[in-house]
Structures are given as structure tokens and as C-alpha cells.
Amino acid sequence: MQLLERFAAGDLDAFEALFRQHQKDVYAWIVRIVRDSSIAEDLTVETFWRIYRARARFNPAGNFHAWARRIATNAALDYLRANRRETGLPEDIPSPAQPDPAVQHESRQKIRQAFAQLPAKYRLVATLALIEDEPYEKIAEAAGISAALVKIRVFRAVRLLRKELTAMGLGSTRTK
Amino acid sequence: MSHQNDNDLRELLKQSIPRAANTGLRRDLWPQMLAKLGDHPATPIIVPWFDWLLAALAGAALIFFPGVIPALLYHF
Numbered sequence: 001m002q003l004l005e006r007f008a009a010g011d012l013d014a015f016e017a018l019f020r021q022h023q024k025d026v027y028a029w030i031v032r033i034v035r036d037s038s039i040a041e042d043l044t045v046e047t048f049w050r051i052y053r054a055r056a057r058f059n060p061a062g063n064f065h066a067w068a069r070r071i072a073t074n075a076a077l078d079y080l081r082a083n084r085r086e087t088g089l090p091e092d093i094p095s096p097a098q099p100d101p102a103v104q105h106e107s108r109q110k111i112r113q114a115f116a117q118l119p120a121k122y123r124l125v126a127t128l129a130l131i132e133d134e135p136y137e138k139i140a141e142a143a144g145i146s147a148a149l150v151k152i153r154v155f156r157a158v159r160l161l162r163k164e165l166t167a168m169g170l171g172s173t174r175t176k
Numbered sequence: 177m178s179h180q181n182d183n184d185l186r187e188l189l190k191q192s193i194p195r196a197a198n199t200g201l202r203r204d205l206w207p208q209m210l211a212k213l214g215d216h217p218a219t220p221i222i223v224p225w226f227d228w229l230l231a232a233l234a235g236a237a238l239i240f241f242p243g244v245i246p247a248l249l250y251h252f
Contacts, residue, residue: 012213019206028199035196044201045208052213111192130186131193158182161189 004060015055018064019048025065026072029142032132033076033124043079047072066141073124073142080120107170114164118157125150126157 006014026047031040050071051058058067118126124143128134129150136154140147238245 016206019209020204023205024201027201027205031199032196037202041201041203041205041208045205045212048209049212049216107188108192111188115189115193126189130189132195155182158185162181162185165185 002060004058004062004064007064008055008058008060010055015048015052018051022065022068023048026068029069030072030076033073033127034079035127039079043072043075047075050075069142070144073144077120077124077143080123084117084120110165110168110170111161114161114168114170117164118160122153122157122160125153126161129154130157 003014003017007018023044027040027044030043030047031037034040034043047068051068054071058064115123115126125139128139128142129136136147136150140150143150
């Protein structure tokens with residue numbers, strides 16, 4: 001019996017093998033959405049918990065990686081929904097380069113604040129598409145929606161962000 | 177709200193919230209997973225067939241002999 005078949009049948013050893021194979025990928029995906037390593041660790045465990053509970057519905061001929069990523073995306077989205085006002089953008093994930101010094105500290109703060117106010121479904125796609133530069137198709141597959149809907153949500157996220165920034169007094173983005 | 181302005185905002189967003197570079201997992205999460213599995217056993221609740229039969233018989237008795245309901249209530 002193959003590993004995926006054994007997993008679907010409820011074999012804990014098979015689940016452990018799959019966990020060890022995929023935990024890094026699942027974590028890496030989640031941490032880019034929630035941008036906090038300890039929360040991402042908890043959500044990785046939560047993702048695999050959901051995977052284990054749903055094992056009977058998994059088709060062993062299917063793509064486990066894609067299935068796991070979709071469940072991970074849902075877990076991260078649930079987290080963003082539940083913590084919308086509290087989840088700012090923690091900075092414990094190192095970034096490759098320092099931001100452009102021309103962008104003033106206050107403006108950056110306001111942009112981060114406005115971004116954190118976005119509804120979870122917009123924040124999810126905006127984070128992955130605009131910050132992480134993931135292709136729309138990949139985001140669509142992970143979120144279980146069409147690429148066209150991802151594009152629409154990114155567009156709406158940008159508009160909502162602009163509206164929020166205008167309300168915060170950051171009218172024109174060009175001069176900041 | 178022009179297309180150019182949207183592009184400017186996207187660029188500002190990238191400068192304000194840089195990409196996450198280090199997304200490597202720092203430790204094995206299997207022990208936490210095992211703990212969670214232990215705390216919440218994922219085995220679904222299975223009701224044996226004879227329990228369903230008993231429930232059906234009790235339901236049928238109440239429907240066909242409603243006179244026993246006050247007696248049962250009295251004893252409870």
C-alpha cells in the first residue's frame with residue numbers, strides 16, 4: 001500500500017512521514033501570510049491537524065502538496081479573520097533589503113497600519129500578490145478561487161488601501 | 177484614481193512591507209503535532225448498531241404507547 005493510501009486509511013506512521021515531508025513547505029507558505037514565526041508554527045500544526053481529521057476525504061490519487069497548501073491557506077485566513085484588528089505586521093521575519101529611505105518612517109507606519117485594516121480575504125491575496133510576488137494562478141489554487149477573482153481582490157485591496165490612507169491624511173502616495 | 181497612482185501605491189507598499197526572506201522552519205514540529213493529536217483524538221464517535229436499534233424501539237414505543245410518557249416523567 002502506498003504512503004498516501006495508508007494515510008487516507010488512518011495510518012499514523014504514514015501521517016508522520018507526510019508531516020515530515022511537508023511541514024517546511026506548509027510553514028514557509030503560512031509565515032509569508034501571517035508574517036510571524038511563532039503564529040506560523042501554531043498554524044502549521046493546526047493545518048496538519050485539519051489534514052489528519054479530513055484524511056478520509058483525501059483521494060490518494062490526488063496531489064497532497066496542493067491539498068495541504070489549500071488547507072494551510074484556509075487556516076491562515078481563519079487566523080487573519082479572527083485577529084483582524086490585532087494582527088499588525090510583526091517584523092520578526094527578516095527582509096532581504098532595507099526599505100527605500102526616501103519613504104518616510106511615518107508614511108511606512110501608516111501604510112502598514114492601513115494594510116492591517118484590510119479585510120482578511122483582501123489582505124491574504126494582497127500579501128501574496130503584491131508583497132511576495134506570487135503568481136495569481138498559484139494564489140488562486142491555494143485559496144480555492146479563480147485567478148480572475150484573485151486579480152479582482154488585489155485591485156479592490158489597492159483601492160481600499162488608498163481610501164484608508166486618504167482617511168489617515170496620506171493623500172497623494174507619490175510625494176511620500 | 178489613475179492606473180499610475182495604483183502602481184505608485186503598490187511600489188510604496190513593497191517598500192513599507194518588504195518580502196519575507198527567511199521563511200525556514202527553525203525546529204521540528206512533530207512533537208507539537210503529537211501532543212495535539214493526544215489532546216484531541218481524531219477518531220470519530222462510532223455508535224454501535226444495537227444502540228441505534230434501542231433508540232428506534234424506544235422512539236416507536238413512545239409513538240405507539242403515548243400513555244407511558246407520564247409514567248416515565250413521573251419516575252424521572
